[in-house]
Amino acid sequence: xxxxxxxxxxxxxxxxxxxxxxxxxxxxxxxxxxxxxxxxxxxxxxxxxxxxxxxxxxxxxxxxxxxxxxxxxxxxxxxxxxxxxxxxxxxxxxxxxxxxxxxxxxxxxxxxx
Amino acid sequence: xxxxxxxxxxxxxxxxxxxxxxxxxxxxxxxxxxxxxxxxxxxxxxxxxxxxxxxxxxxxxxxxxxxxxxxxxxxxxxxxxxxxxxxxxxxxxxxxxxxxxxxxxxxxxxxx
Numbered sequence: 001x002x003x004x005x006x007x008x009x010x011x012x013x014x015x016x017x018x019x020x021x022x023x024x025x026x027x028x029x030x031x032x033x034x035x036x037x038x039x040x041x042x043x044x045x046x047x048x049x050x051x052x053x054x055x056x057x058x059x060x061x062x063x064x065x066x067x068x069x070x071x072x073x074x075x076x077x078x079x080x081x082x083x084x085x086x087x088x089x090x091x092x093x094x095x096x097x098x099x100x101x102x103x104x105x106x107x108x109x110x111x112x113x
Numbered sequence: 114x115x116x117x118x119x120x121x122x123x124x125x126x127x128x129x130x131x132x133x134x135x136x137x138x139x140x141x142x143x144x145x146x147x148x149x150x151x152x153x154x155x156x157x158x159x160x161x162x163x164x165x166x167x168x169x170x171x172x173x174x175x176x177x178x179x180x181x182x183x184x185x186x187x188x189x190x191x192x193x194x195x196x197x198x199x200x201x202x203x204x205x206x207x208x209x210x211x212x213x214x215x216x217x218x219x220x221x222x223x224x225x
Contacts, residue, residue, distance in 0.1 A: 044216040089156060100146060100169060103156035
């Protein structure tokens with residue numbers, strides 16, 4: 001079945017450091033790919049998405065590119081802030097009648113001032 | 114506007130009891146999803162509703178779990194004869210079909 005593998009962390013960075021969180025997937029078709037974020041004490045919210053190969057999703061300075069050849073969707077940010085501290089989840093959706101999300105295990109990011 | 118709401122926010126129950134968890138989706142969202150978030154298993158899909166029907170129930174872990182949706186709106190997830198392994202945060206999400214899923218704050222279930 002479909003699956004998502006992401007680096008589990010935790011990841012600790014200093015403010016203004018470069019962030020990469022790796023995510024790879026296994027799917028039978030051509031899924032849509034997502035990054036969700038869960039800030040402390042808050043619910044899951046969509047950070048960015050890409051629906052087809054070579055698409056780049058971006059939001060709040062974060063970017064991820066849908067790479068079909070490497071089945072990857074790595075999350076990057078050039079300069080993290082303390083407010084980026086959260087748990088990040090990579091996810092996919094195959095569609096085809098059920099838009100259910102299949103999630104990775106999550107990566108906890110802590111950014112220190 | 115109002116987001117997805119879930120109740121109760123916390124539920125502590127004794128092993129063997131039945132529990133009902135409620136989800137109020139965003140008005141106009143035809144799709145509704147239940148997920149479970151636990152330390153050991155991460156985020157798992159449970160069931161998907163389109164309107165009042167459930168075309169995908171593949172994530173329900175056992176026949177102790179059931180869900181219904183009425184009037185294309187409110188949904189209830191019922192767990193019968195709860196077990197300790199049912200302890201988790203149960204998340205509900207809603208969406209317009211094929212669009213972004215909006216998540217509620219979750220219900221934290223603790224089975225003692």
